[in-house]
Amino acid sequence: MKYSVVIPAAGQGKRMKAGKNKQFLELRGEPLIVHTLRLFEQDSLCDTIVLVANGEECEIMRELADAHQFKKVKAIIEGGKERQDSCKNGVDSLKTEQVVLIHDGARPFVTYDVIRRLVHKADETGAAIAAVPVKDTIKRVKEGVVVDTQNRAELWSVQTPQAFKWSLIKEAHTRAKEAGKVGTDDASLVEWLGHEVAIVEGDYQNIKLTTPDDLLFAEAILKERERKK
Ligand SMILES: Nc1ccn([C@@H]2O[C@H](COP(=O)(O)OP(=O)(O)OP(=O)(O)O)[C@@H](O)[C@H]2O)c(=O)n1
Numbered sequence: 297m298k299y300s301v302v303i304p305a306a307g308q309g310k311r312m313k314a315g316k317n318k319q320f321l322e323l324r325g326e327p328l329i330v331h332t333l334r335l336f337e338q339d340s341l342c343d344t345i346v347l348v349a350n351g352e353e354c355e356i357m358r359e360l361a362d363a364h365q366f367k368k369v370k371a372i373i374e375g376g377k378e379r380q381d382s383c384k385n386g387v388d389s390l391k392t393e394q395v396v397l398i399h400d401g402a403r404p405f406v407t408y409d410v411i412r413r414l415v416h417k418a419d420e421t422g423a424a425i426a427a428v429p430v431k432d433t434i435k436r437v438k439e440g441v442v443v444d445t446q447n448r449a450e451l452w453s454v455q456t457p458q459a460f461k462w463s464l465i466k467e468a469h470t471r472a473k474e475a476g477k478v479g480t481d482d483a484s485l486v487e488w489l490g491h492e493v494a495i496v497e498g499d500y501q502n503i504k505l506t507t508p509d510d511l512l513f514a515e516a517i518l519k520e521r522e523r524k525k
C-alpha cells in the first residue's frame with residue numbers, strides 16, 4: 297500500500313544550540329535531513345515526499361534533494377512559526393486517497409517495520425501513531441513540589457511517524473486553526489475532533505535529535521547499524 301509523507305524540517309533547532317537549524321548538522325558527513333529523506337526515498341511503498349522548510353532554506357533543501365537524486369521530493373513547502381503551522385502547510389499542499397505520514401525531519405532512525413505497521417493501521421482506522429511505553433516514573437510537579445505520580449501502565453512516549461487518512465488530518469488541522477487549538481503533535485488535533493487514534497509499536501531508537509546529548513545517541517545508533525550490516 298503506497299503512502300505520502302510530509303516531513304516538517306522548518307524549525308530553528310534552538311535546544312540543539314548549534315547556531316543553525318539542526319537539520320543541517322552532519323552525521324557521518326551528511327546533513328541530518330539527508331538521512332531522513334533517504335530513508336523515505338528508498339522505501340518502495342513511499343510515493344511522494346513533501347518537505348517543509350524555512351523560507352530562506354527552501355533553496356538549499358532543493359539543492360540537497362537534487363544533489364542526492366531524491367526524486368520523490370515532489371514539493372518543498374514553506375513552513376510556519378510553530379511545528380503545527382508547518383505540518384498544516386504540508387498537509388494542505390497534498391490531495392490524496394493514500395495514507396499520509398507526518399514525520400519529523402529530526403528523527404532519522406525510524407524503521408520500515410514501524411512505517412508498515414502505521415500505514416496498515418491508519419488505512420484500517422483512519423489514524424495511527426508510533427509510541428513506546430515510558431520507562432521512567434512520571435510525576436506531575438508544580439513549583440518544585442510533586443503534585444502526584446502518574447500510573448505508568450497507562451503512559452506512552454509518542455513518536456513520529458503519525459499516519460492518517462488525508463481527509464481526516466486535513467480537517468483536523470483546518471478546524472484546529474479556526475478554533476485556535478494548539479497541540480504538540482498532529483494526533484492531538486485528531487483526538488480533539490473526537491476521532492480515535494490507534495497506537496502501534498514504535499522503536500526506542502527512533503529518537504528525535506533535540507539536545508546535544510542526542511548527537512551521542514545518534515552516533516551510537518549509526519555505529520550499531522553499520523556493525524549489523
Ligand atoms: N516551526 C516549526 C518548528 C519545528 N518544525 C520541525 O518539527 C520537527 C520537530 O520539532 P523540534 O524537534 O522541536 O525542532 P525545532 O523546532 O527545530 O527545535 P527547537 O524547539 O529546539 O527550536 C523538526 O523536524 C522541526 O524542524 C517545523 O517544521 N516547523
Ligand SMILES: C[C@](O)(CO)[C@H](O)COP(=O)(O)O
Nearest residue numbers: 379400454455456480481504
Ligand atoms: C511530534 C513529536 O515528535 C512527538 O513526540 C513531538 O511532540 C514534537 O515536539 P517538539 O517540541 O516540536 O519537538
